[in-house]
Amino acid sequence: MVNTNKIIFKSILLLSYLIITAVLLFLISSLYSYFNTGADRSKILHTKIKKIDQYLPKVTWLEDGNLGREMNAQTLSEIESNYLDAWYIKNIAFSTNSKIGVDAYYTESARKNIFNIIQANKKEKITIERTTLSHNPDIFLFSEDGQLVVLEDKNVVEYKRVFKDNKFILEITEIANYKVILLLEDGFWRIRHLVKESVSEFNKKTKASPPISKTIKGINYYPQATPWNMFGSDFDIKIILKDFNLIKTANLNTIRIFVPYKDFGKAKVSESKLNKLRKVLDAAEKNDLKVIITLFDFYGNYEVLDWTLNHRHVEVIVTAFKNHNALLAWDVKNEPNLDFDSRGRQNVISWLEQIILLIKSIDKKHAVTIGWSNISSASILKDKVDLVSFHYYEDKDAFEERYTDLKEIIKDKPLVLGEFGTTSYRGFWKPFGSSEEKQARYYKEMQAVFAKNKIPFISWTLYDFNKIPKEVVGELPWRRNAQEHYGFINKNGEKKKSFKYISKH
Known part of the structure; x- marks a missing residue:
């Protein structure tokens, strides 16, 4: 038995030696061939x-x-x-x-x-x-x-x-x-x-863009079947045209849309994506709607070494659409303050400032803003933007006072409520949640405040959605289900009670 084990062990050693020798000979042969077929020796090193x-x-x-x-x-x-x-x-x-x-x-x-x-x-x-x-x-x-x-x-x-x-x-x-x-x-x-x-x-001073002449009454827009994937393979301009006509007849004049950074090709912007975005702007112009384009959706890096890639992305998109009649403003990024904790406040703010400077160096006609997630962050970089845009999903009864306080801080720039809304969801995950009646009452009261204070607004959003990507609200079902029911039109395409208050007629 011992002799048998020795024979097996010696056989394994011999076989291993032969394999290693064969591999070395192959590598030496390949290297010799590489150097003798016109290859540049420097490139291998x-x-x-x-x-x-x-x-x-x-x-x-x-x-x-x-x-x-x-x-x-x-x-x-x-x-x-x-x-x-x-x-x-x-x-x-x-x-x-x-x-x-x-x-x-x-x-x-x-x-x-x-x-x-x-x-x-x-x-x-x-x-x-x-x-x-x-x-x-x-x-x-x-x-x-x-x-x-x-x-x-x-x-x-x-x-x-x-x-x-x-x-x-x-x-x-x-x-x-x-x-x-x-x-x-x-x-x-x-x-x-x-x-x-x-x-x-470097001189960071920029000239203010011409003021926006009309009061913004708008809505954040995604097609119902393709939320957060508006420019994907299911892109259908006929559906978008129909929706824009509906928005116009609802007495709204502005839409806010989102350009995902990675989906559009990052530094190498996709020509097919640009064509789709152009069709959307053309459809808006046909319906006499103005468009706020929000850049860098689903982007959250901000690292200095990535800035040149971000700049090439912005350069292509802003150059392509700076003269489009439907364009109203550029929104640098949606809710960047949510990245303060994970990416560093100073990193995010420095990145935003550089992107603002770049946009304004290319497009001197259109306003630039930032879609802050709350009213507390709205004054950040207020001297760099043309519009101060903030979102509000907090207590509606406190909104008017907080808006008035913000106006005292920012006296020389127009304020825009870039997102607001409430869900109509009541179900298994929130048995004592909202309802269509509560949602309608919320919009009725908010529109009364807007009319009283002449507040520009962009509501969230036209449709209820069947599926919300986990990147937007995470995996928790009570958050996901609530987010699916923020629309003025339900999943069956029927107008909800809140539609009556989509705008102050």
Whole structure:
């Protein structure tokens, strides 16, 4: 029995040796073949950053010629890619105080300065979250041997947020000018010198958009069959046209809709989604309705390194629709203050401010607002927006007083009640809940307050829904069932008693 075990053990060892040897020979053979079929040896060693997915600051080249060798489009593209990768990896290095990846994008002499900064920051327990939002490079010299580039990068917009002992210290947005030398090594353009020549503080002041001429009487809108998925595969413009006609005949003049960030393609905005959004705006214009477009639905990251992706998303959408006749305003984000605890208040507010600045730099005609979840948050960034928008789902009897108090705080901006409403649900999960009669009474009383104080309003929402995504209200059935019954029209398509008070006629 012992001899049998020894034989089995030796056989296993021999078989393992043969397998390992075969794998090694295969790998060596593959590597030899790779190097002898025109492959670039440097690429197998170079840690390539996927910039297309992670870092997309706006780049505007000044292409007015350069000294030395003529620059072709492919080389320019490679220089841009490696140059932005270098910025991105440096941003990561300063936010983590890690040297990983730096040697791939900076020559030995250039990375010494970065490593010195990392060492000093580690000692002082400092981290710096940073990104660049725009670059304006101009090539001065491209050497005749194609190995060296000298460029100037002007008006680089840089955002920095400094932490000490993991506590926020300060943030600053700057405009800087750089002189840069890049060397071609191992098939990649690495930074040899990066010298900041001048720096000034970025001007965050913006001009107010023209005032909205009419009093907003609106409704937050989703088609009944596709709530929170309005632009998905079941998109049907005929249904939307019919709903918009109903909204118009109900004496409303505005709708608020939502653009989901991921569904629209994030930084690479889907052309098919843009076409669907255009059809919705066209349908609104046909029914003489104005539209508030709420951006970044189902987005909640706010990290500084994601900002360039967010900017490309905004840039495409705002540019596409800034001249549409149906557009009334841009709502940067729905209820961002709900992310204060999980994402950090300062992170969220800084992100909102940057998005406002970007929208206003592209569209100077339309108002910008933020859909705060409650009246307590409404004054945040009040000097940056054109409309102060807040939601109210609290005690209706306290609303008028709280609205009046807010008006005393914000005297120079129009206030808009961007969401309000109540459910008509009474059932297994809430046997002593609401009813259609209670819901109708709620809207009757709220409309009386609106009429008395001339308050612009946007109610929640046109329809009762059959299914609410868990991302909206979670898994708890008493919350989900209540949310399904906020509409003025029930699941069978019948007008509820509250429909009489959808607007003050």
